[in-house]
Amino acid sequence: MKLLRVGPAGAERPAVLGPDGTAYDLSGRTRDIDGAFLAGLDRAATAALAAEAASGALPRIDLDGLRIGAPVARPGKVVGIGLNYRDHAAEAGAAIPAEPVVFLKPSNTVVGPNDTVLIPRGAEKTDYEAELAVVIGRTARYLESDAEAAAVVAGYTTANDVTERAFQHERGGQWDKGKSAETFTPLGPWLVTADEVGDPQRLPLRLWVNGALRQDGSTADMIFPVLETVRYLSRFMVLEPGDVVVTGTPAGVTLGHPGASFLRPGDIVELEVGDLGRQRQLLGSA
Incomplete structure (x- = not known):
């Protein structure tokens, strides 16, 4: 699974890339990709997020012209x-x-x-x-x-x-x-x-x-x-x-x-x- 943060410096949104390269917003799942989030990212959590991204259940983010943090x-x-x-x-x-x-x-x-x-x-x-x-x-x-x-x-x-x-x-x-x-x-x-x-x-x-x-x-x-x-x-x-x-x-x-x-x-x-x-x-x- 590929995780990223997008948006202006200091105001990035957490996101995950789906299998086709589409970015999906994780703001409803976590405040940020930080230590607290990573500490809970076990195999089950990783699989669940990947499944949500693959199914398109998460809001999409258009990366065109968007800064990657x-x-x-x-x-x-x-x-x-x-x-x-x-x-x-x-x-x-x-x-x-x-x-x-x-x-x-x-x-x-x-x-x-x-x-x-x-x-x-x-x-x-x-x-x-x-x-x-x-x-x-x-x-x-x-x-x-x-x-x-x-x-x-x-x-x-x-x-x-x-x-x-x-x-x-x-x-x-x-x-x-x-x-x-x-x-x-x-x-x-x-x-x-x-x-x-x-x-x-x-x-x-x-x-x-x-x-x-x-x-x-x-x-x-x-x-x-x-x-x-x-x-x-x-x-x-x-x-x-x-x-x-x-x-x-x-x-x-x-x-x-x-x-x-x-x-x-x-x-x-x-x-x-x-x-x-x-x-x-x-x-x-x-």
């Missing part, structure tokens, strides 16, 4: 995983990490998949990172197995973990500085429930800048797979419904393209992860 409202936290692909670690000149590299992004970095990404003031090396994002649907504490980790995953979506490299590497080596600017986590367009995605380690990731392919990888190449990552994180923090984990990026960031320019106002970034939907962002100035 991030598919999760107000995530409590966004947890990032760095250097999680061998080829990306190599292009960054970094050793393969022995354990996941963890950083946090403020929840107010999250915007819709096609919203403008703002290059922060003083930035010099703004970069892109196509990533698979995991959306948490159950509270996770001290998970012991991949099966337990799978049980807390509500679904998956596409993310662009935008990063200002100068802030990240040249201002004290604190990754959060380079990851935390407003608009730096475009999410969506859809949250695809875990049952529909199947194996999250078989998804292609691609990203283009101004029409030129920059990244072309696969989640099969992760150093720390999705479920291992979720299990690992639960040892150090409580993951809660609505939290988002962005799981790392493959090779092809600007650092891996000698001579390529970092992102500038007016550039267009497009990306996709498997069948989780496509993003398109115009770069602007803060």
Whole structure:
């Protein structure tokens, strides 16, 4: 099942996509696609919503010209995983990490998949990172197995973990500085429930800048797979419904393209992860 949020920023309506791509309004079923909704989205609830969408029992939404917001409202936290692909670690000149590299992004970095990404003031090396994002649907504490980790995953979506490299590497080596600017986590367009995605380690990731392919990888190449990552994180923090984990990026960031320019106002970034939907962002100035 594909869940989405549509409408002006701050006033999005929850919706579900039917099998034919028609959007149906979920406002009569939930206030929003947030942690409280996801916590109750078990197999039975998912099946019931999918059946309602398939039958046309819900009010339709005409998506033509309508903004698509991030598919999760107000995530409590966004947890990032760095250097999680061998080829990306190599292009960054970094050793393969022995354990996941963890950083946090403020929840107010999250915007819709096609919203403008703002290059922060003083930035010099703004970069892109196509990533698979995991959306948490159950509270996770001290998970012991991949099966337990799978049980807390509500679904998956596409993310662009935008990063200002100068802030990240040249201002004290604190990754959060380079990851935390407003608009730096475009999410969506859809949250695809875990049952529909199947194996999250078989998804292609691609990203283009101004029409030129920059990244072309696969989640099969992760150093720390999705479920291992979720299990690992639960040892150090409580993951809660609505939290988002962005799981790392493959090779092809600007650092891996000698001579390529970092992102500038007016550039267009497009990306996709498997069948989780496509993003398109115009770069602007803060």
